Amino acid sequence: MLKKILCLLCCLTMAFEAWAANEHYAVEISVDVTDASAAEAQKRAMSEANRAAVLAVAKKITTSEGVGRFAAMNDDQLMNFIKEVSVINEKSSAVRYMANLRVVLNEDILVQYMKERDIPLMNRINEKVLIVPIFREFSSDVPQLWESSNMWKQAWDNFSSIGGVNLVVIPSSGANYAIMDGKKAEVMDGEALDKLLRINNADDVYVLDAVYDGIEGLIVHAKSYEGDNFSVRVEGARSLGMELFEKAVENVRKELENRVSKKNMDKAETENVVVMLFSYAQLSEWVKAENDLKQINLISKLEVQAMGNNKVQFKLSYVGDMDKLLQQLKANSYRLVEYNGYFSLEKY
Numbered sequence: 001m002l003k004k005i006l007c008l009l010c011c012l013t014m015a016f017e018a019w020a021a022n023e024h025y026a027v028e029i030s031v032d033v034t035d036a037s038a039a040e041a042q043k044r045a046m047s048e049a050n051r052a053a054v055l056a057v058a059k060k061i062t063t064s065e066g067v068g069r070f071a072a073m074n075d076d077q078l079m080n081f082i083k084e085v086s087v088i089n090e091k092s093s094a095v096r097y098m099a100n101l102r103v104v105l106n107e108d109i110l111v112q113y114m115k116e117r118d119i120p121l122m123n124r125i126n127e128k129v130l131i132v133p134i135f136r137e138f139s140s141d142v143p144q145l146w147e148s149s150n151m152w153k154q155a156w157d158n159f160s161s162i163g164g165v166n167l168v169v170i171p172s173s174g175a176n177y178a179i180m181d182g183k184k185a186e187v188m189d190g191e192a193l194d195k196l197l198r199i200n201n202a203d204d205v206y207v208l209d210a211v212y213d214g215i216e217g218l219i220v221h222a223k224s225y226e227g228d229n230f231s232v233r234v235e236g237a238r239s240l241g242m243e244l245f246e247k248a249v250e251n252v253r254k255e256l257e258n259r260v261s262k263k264n265m266d267k268a269e270t271e272n273v274v275v276m277l278f279s280y281a282q283l284s285e286w287v288k289a290e291n292d293l294k295q296i297n298l299i300s301k302l303e304v305q306a307m308g309n310n311k312v313q314f315k316l317s318y319v320g321d322m323d324k325l326l327q328q329l330k331a332n333s334y335r336l337v338e339y340n341g342y343f344s345l346e347k348y
Contacts, residue, residue, distance in 0.1 A: 025105040027056045041097035053103035066119045127203035143182035155245035
């Protein structure tokens with residue numbers, strides 16, 4: 001009995017690890033199809049689910065142009081990217097098939113295809129960008145941020161991010177209230193922005209300063225902590241109220257996503273290599289560390305160079321800069337310590 005229990009636990013652990021490893025290339029899809037028979041409805045539903053899954057994953061890992069290239073493919077071509085389909089629940093009648101499905105794509109095949117076809121791949125760099133929407137009726141007014149009359153922030157709060165760009169509106173929390181207000185955001189207060197990035201675990205922050213442009217429209221001046229600046233004018237009467245601000249969100253969001261995507265792509269093209277040592281009391285500690293490292297999205301390759309005397313020397317290839325790698329390691333309870341020109345990876 002004990003052996004059976006241990007075997008079951010081992011299988012469950014392996015299944016969970018496989019599930020977790022595929023999360024970036026897995027999506028849940030709902031289908032509801034009616035056709036001449038339940039069998040025909042199910043067949044068409046599976047094709048629709050495969051297409052929806054490929055496009056959903058593509059939105060996370062490539063540009064809008066790349067998504068368009070996948071959308072132009074036929075069902076048989078898209079089928080090549082499907083690794084497995086699991087039924088979460090399903091119902092059917094004589095002519096209808098309804099189901100919730102979990103579709104997992106084959107990462108290796110998908111990535112290789114994208115490389116061969118020069119489709120941009122940005123899954124390894126996806127920075128979290130914090131949005132701070134401030135608003136003034138007139139340019140001479142004190143900018144609003146947390147005030148209930150700030151329709152600009154309300155419009156962003158209703159915004160839902162799409163694609164592979166991680167835009168997050170500043171959360172209404174006590175910590176953020178204490179750090180940031182409209183005035184500090186307007187002048188890009190460095191100390192406040194530093195704290196805001198740390199508290200919210202973000203990589204960059206954009207202050208979006210919106211003001212009515214005369215009696216018609218809005219003008220939005222955008223400034224990022226990393227130095228990017230641009231302006232967007234949105235036409236529309238003030239009487240439109242929230243509709244005008246929602247239109248402004250759409251226009252500004254598109255510009256932001258293009259700029260952040262390009263920055264992510266530029267960083268993803270830069271690969272760095274570092275040699276590390278890891279000391280362990282038991283081999284299982286290294287196995288755990290190796291698995292942890294492979295789950296970090298910045299790390300593209302891990303190559304063991306030597307093992308012995310309870311130490312392993314390995315070469316780590318990663319994209320982006322060292323600061324981002326250190327942040328990701330810290331998030332997984334690891335740190336790098338430099339000794340005479342080489343790095344030691346330590347668990348804490």
